[in-house]
Amino acid sequence: xxxxxxxxxxxxxxxxxxxxxxxxGYGQEYSEFFDIERLGAIVVKGLSYVPKQGxxxxxxxxxxxxxxxxxxxxxxxxxxxxAEKLPHxxxxxxxxxxxFFGDSIVEYVKAAEALTDSGGVHALEMNxxxxxxxAGWIVFGTNPDAMREVVTAxxxxxxxxxxxxxxxxxxxxxxxxxxxEDCGADAVSLINTITGMCIDTKxxxxxxxxxxxxxSGPAIRPIAVRMVWEVNKSVMIPIIGMGGxxxxxxxLEFIIAGASAxxxxxxxxxxxxxxxxxxxxIESYLLEHGIADINEIIGSLxx
Amino acid sequence: xxxFFKAEISGSDILNSDICLLSLKPHAEYxxxxxxxxxxxxxxxxxxxxxxxxxxxxSIKNNNLSFLFRVRGKATKILSSLKKGEVIxxxxxxxxxxxxxxxxxxxxxxxxxxxxxxNLIEKYSCRAHFFYGAKTKDELVLLDKISSLAxxxxxxxxxxxxxLEGVVTDACADAICIPDSALNGLPVYACGPNxxxxxxxxxxxxxxxxxxxxxxxxxxxxxxxCLGCVVxxxxxxxxxxxxxxxxxxxxxxx
Ligand SMILES: Cc1cc2nc3c(=O)[nH]c(=O)nc-3n(C[C@H](O)[C@H](O)[C@H](O)COP(=O)(O)OP(=O)(O)OC[C@H]3O[C@@H](n4cnc5c(N)ncnc54)[C@H](O)[C@@H]3O)c2cc1C
Ligand SMILES: Cc1cc2nc3c(=O)[nH]c(=O)nc-3n(C[C@H](O)[C@H](O)[C@H](O)COP(=O)(O)O)c2cc1C
Ligand code: FES
Numbered sequence: 378x379x380x381x382x383x384x385x386x387x388x389x390x391x392x393x394x395x396x397x398x399x400x401x402g403y404g405q406e407y408s409e410f411f412d413i414e415r416l417g418a419i420v421v422k423g424l425s426y427v428p429k430q431g432x433x434x435x436x437x438x439x440x441x442x443x444x445x446x447x448x449x450x451x452x453x454x455x456x457x458x459x460a461e462k463l464p465h466x467x468x469x470x471x472x473x474x475x476x477f478f479g480d481s482i483v484e485y486v487k488a489a490e491a492l493t494d495s496g497g498v499h500a501l502e503m504n505x506x507x508x509x510x511x512a513g514w515i516v517f518g519t520n521p522d523a524m525r526e527v528v529t530a531x532x533x534x535x536x537x538x539x540x541x542x543x544x545x546x547x548x549x550x551x552x553x554x555x556x557x558e559d560c561g562a563d564a565v566s567l568i569n570t571i572t573g574m575c576i577d578t579k580x581x582x583x584x585x586x587x588x589x590x591x592x593s594g595p596a597i598r599p600i601a602v603r604m605v606w607e608v609n610k611s612v613m614i615p616i617i618g619m620g621g622x623x624x625x626x627x628x629l630e631f632i633i634a635g636a637s638a639x640x641x642x643x644x645x646x647x648x649x650x651x652x653x654x655x656x657x658x659i660e661s662y663l664l665e666h667g668i669a670d671i672n673e674i675i676g677s678l679x680x
Numbered sequence: 681x682x683x684f685f686k687a688e689i690s691g692s693d694i695l696n697s698d699i700c701l702l703s704l705k706p707h708a709e710y711x712x713x714x715x716x717x718x719x720x721x722x723x724x725x726x727x728x729x730x731x732x733x734x735x736x737x738x739s740i741k742n743n744n745l746s747f748l749f750r751v752r753g754k755a756t757k758i759l760s761s762l763k764k765g766e767v768i769x770x771x772x773x774x775x776x777x778x779x780x781x782x783x784x785x786x787x788x789x790x791x792x793x794x795x796x797x798x799n800l801i802e803k804y805s806c807r808a809h810f811f812y813g814a815k816t817k818d819e820l821v822l823l824d825k826i827s828s829l830a831x832x833x834x835x836x837x838x839x840x841x842x843x844l845e846g847v848v849t850d851a852c853a854d855a856i857c858i859p860d861s862a863l864n865g866l867p868v869y870a871c872g873p874n875x876x877x878x879x880x881x882x883x884x885x886x887x888x889x890x891x892x893x894x895x896x897x898x899x900x901x902x903x904x905x906c907l908g909c910v911v912x913x914x915x916x917x918x919x920x921x922x923x924x925x926x927x928x929x930x931x932x933x934x
Binding site: 399400401402406407409410422430431433434435436437438439441442443444446448451594595623643645646647648649650 | 682683684722727728729730731732769771897898899900901902903904905906907908909910911912916917
């Protein structure tokens, strides 16, 4: 037997594999394919205090080994999540991480408070890749000052483990991670999607209605691994790595680069049992290499 | 019985004008699909194309699931060139289905939209007043089979190379709307490109006719998780893969 359990701050996970926000709904859709209690954790679709309709279609387009999405953070809102989705999640032996966001600092704080009070949420992951409606539409996660302000406010509003999900659309992600750490984050997760575009040359229109979208899937993996490595050099808090993880080998790259846990996103769409295959693949890797504990290889990159 | 399974190509025929009829033999026990439901299909082991593609169930015979599709881009090209015995990944059956017609019914197919209606007329044979339209004769497939399964078949081509000249929506709406038409009051089932369904809506809405349409949107997951496949409903976005693909015409903002 090998040890697969890892710690994200105070949060103990039975294994390092979770599902990425926005790719796994609230767990129901995929429960028919495997026992979701086997996951390290589930990260639910991004929630806001006020429900959001999302962007007009088309919302997705495929690109080489990747996909662009502009869902527009459509979600049922924190209240309906707590009333309709959380009761079922509470009955499971499963760590629930609530991903959330806001249009303003006030909205972030309201969402964080409601989720903290709900009972049944084990940790919060704040998505800061969205703009501040009340301050010139600056994306919180791409401006260190805006980020400091919002993370500090949320930190005061919750005593749950707080994970800050970093945007890759920055020049120095190590520096942004440091800001999160300084503001009291218990962990950082990365990467969110990389902003991209693709154009239909026949119509000369973007293939998605929102014009720009977020790129995910295997196409972004090398960038994501590099960013995890950079963040690992700049902060002490644990890292959750993601971006194009399809297989256990991919997940191990992130772990070796410094991630204590990983999230599986786009891969769920292609292989609904990807997360489970990745867990057993990591286990086999440890056995094969005579490694007794996953924690031994976290951040073990040889340079 | 999992809705995610592997299946082997048991037959692949290119019918006329780039339309492929693909038969699959599931490797495991499978859930029986209803007319209007769909599957996500993908050749195994490549990341380009990355995502599975949705296809309506065309027919189920002797434990074979078959699909009728037009070769449009990368994924359909690969699927159409697979050889007998090759294995692919399948998720399904997914989505809702056409509500059961209580009576005779009208079916309107535009081009390869015939794929999703075929299973319906197979299940309720000799009850469909079937309107089948395409740009030109070459795009029409399986006319003999359709004509034997339908109560009545009306063919419409835009270039008049076969059947009536014009668009299928006009032919169908005209037939329904003539005074004392036997078709008036029958439920209508339609599948085809969006502009066609839109045209059908503008001809039939407000006439008290129950009309069901099968819609298409780009999909990533096919199971309701990604929110990528929405269409505009009257009050909110609806997922084609979950609340659809079959919608009552008056649920949709056209
Ligand atoms: C529920 C459902 C059932 C379908 N059933 C059938 C069927 O029975 N037979 C059939 O021929 N086609 C069907 N389609 C459409 C089919 O999924 C697309 O033609 C296919 O995905 C194209 O893939 P590709 O890689 O070959 O083309 P791509 O290279 O991805 O694209 C080629 C062209 O097809 C369009 N396209 C791509 N994906 C879709 C999509 N999901 N829906 C509509 N247009 C798309 C693109 O905008 C582009 O113009 C269905 C779609 C849905 C949503
Ligand atoms: C369809 C879709 C929806 C997403 N929605 C969210 C979201 O609501 N909140 C969030 O923080 N990230 C969201 N993401 C980003 C993913 O959680 C993940 O960071 C990103 O996709 C990279 O991982 P992947 O390549 O494995 O998908 C979404 C991604 C996709 C593809
Ligand atoms: S394709 Fe993912 S929700 Fe419909």
